[in-house]
Each structure stands twice: as C-alpha cells, then as structure tokens.
C-alpha cells in the first residue's frame with residue numbers, strides 16, 4: 001500500500017528522515033494495514049501462496065529444523081500478523097513481537113492476547129543480550145534513519161540467526177531515500193546501497209548465509225542501477 005514515491009534530494013535527506021521518523025506511530029495506520037493483512041491471511045489459510053509469507057516460513061523452517069522450542073522476536077511486528085502466518089504454516093516457534101508504535105502494539109495485544117508484545121524502538125531495545133534464538137527484522141530498517149544502530153541492536157539481542165526480510169536495495173548505487181505514502185501517511189523509505197548494506201551486517205558480526213530475491217528489475221531511469229527487494233539471512237558470528 002505504498003504510493004506517491006518521490007526521491008529525496010541529498011540536501012534534504014537528514015532533515016526529511018528525522019521529520020518523518022515517527023510517521024509509523026500514527027494512530028490511523030494499524031487498522032488500515034490490518035485490513036490488507038486480514039485479506040492476505042484469509043487467502044493464505046486457504047492454501048493460496050503469498051510470496052513474502054512463503055519465503056519467511058521456508059527460511060524459518062530451515063533455520064529451526066521444524067520450529068519447536070525456538071524463540072523468535074520480530075522487530076517492527078506491526079499487529080503481529082507473522083505469528084498467525086507461522087501458526088497457519090504449523091511452525092511451532094515461540095513468537096515475540098515488538099514495535100515502536102503503541103497503536104500497533106495495542107492492536108497486536110488485542111488480536112493475539114496469548115502472545116507477548118512490547119513497545120520498543122529498534123535502535124534501543126530493553127531486551128538482554130542474546131535473548132532470542134532468531135530475530136526477524138521485516139521491512140522495518142528502511143524506515144529508520146539511524147539504521148546502523150538498529151542493526152547493532154538486532155545483532156546484540158540475537159543468539160543464532162537474523163532474517164532481514166523484505167529489504168529494498170539498489171545494486172550499483174549508494175543509498176537512495178524516498179518520500180512516499182504508506183496507507184495514506186507520509187513516510188520516508190530508504191533503498192539501501194546493497195554493497196554498503198552487506199558491509200554493515202558484517203561490521204556487527206552478522207555473516208550472510210542466504211539471499212532470497214522477491215523482485216529485481218533494472219531501474220527504468222538509470223540503466224546502471226538495479227532495484228531489488230530481498231530477504232537476507234545471517235548467522236551471528238560467535239566472539
């Protein structure tokens with residue numbers, strides 16, 4: 001539900017990213033996103049493939065050898081709908097969710113009262129070191145101007161594996177910043193220069209072990225640039 005993409009000029013990147021940093025905390029977002037999610041979950045329950053769900057489930061099934069007794073934290077969990085995806089897929093992981101939006105967490109708690117959800121900012125979480133076996137950061141870093149800090153925090157709270165799900169990247173170019181509307185609300189979205197993004201993962205002790213490409217196309221306005229959306233699976237290197 002993204003529209004009105006406009007690239008942010010270099011001179012405005014810092015100010016626009018900070019101005020719109022809290023955009024996803026808007027009260028009107030959770031119900032709008034949940035409408036779309038409910039339709040996707042209904043299809044998924046009937047066995048209709050949803051590519052982003054399928055990629056995540058297959059990755060997690062492989063990492064957890066079936067899922068039992070594995071703790072999984074999703075950072076930027078919105079209404080916690082991936083917990084339902086895992087339950088439909090009969091992946092018996094122990095799911096935890098956090099998000100910086102109180103409105104999203106309220107909806108998550110109301111929808112899945114049996115699960116634990118916390119209000120946490122991805123750049124400074126209250127969890128202890130290596131608290132979760134697997135951490136998923138799904139389509140969240142792209143909204144965080146201090147995304148390196150969020151990568152460092154993700155690496156700190158995980159024990160074994162991190163999945164950076166649905167990450168928009170540009171190949172052959174540095175980061176690009178866009179202003180866009182998400183469910184009608186103005187936000188900023190970072191498309192990461194892939195080479196530098198992978199360097200940042202290594203910097204925080206995350207070794208890339210798998211990449212899943214959800215989409216990939218040459219930029220129609222820049223023939224030397226490829227736009228892609230990928231899921232990166234990393235192993236935490238032990239110190």
Ligand SMILES: C[S@@+](CC[C@H](N)C(=O)[O-])C[C@H]1O[C@@H](n2cnc3c(N)ncnc32)[C@H](O)[C@@H]1O
Pocket residue numbers: 024025074075076077078079098099100101104120121122123137138139140143144165166
């Ligand atoms: C596009 S939704 C992603 C939902 C889901 N994880 C997925 O993969 O589809 C992005 C989520 O990230 C959350 N978010 C944005 N900035 C955040 C931050 N600094 N800390 C924690 N959550 C954040 C938003 O509130 C929103 O729920």
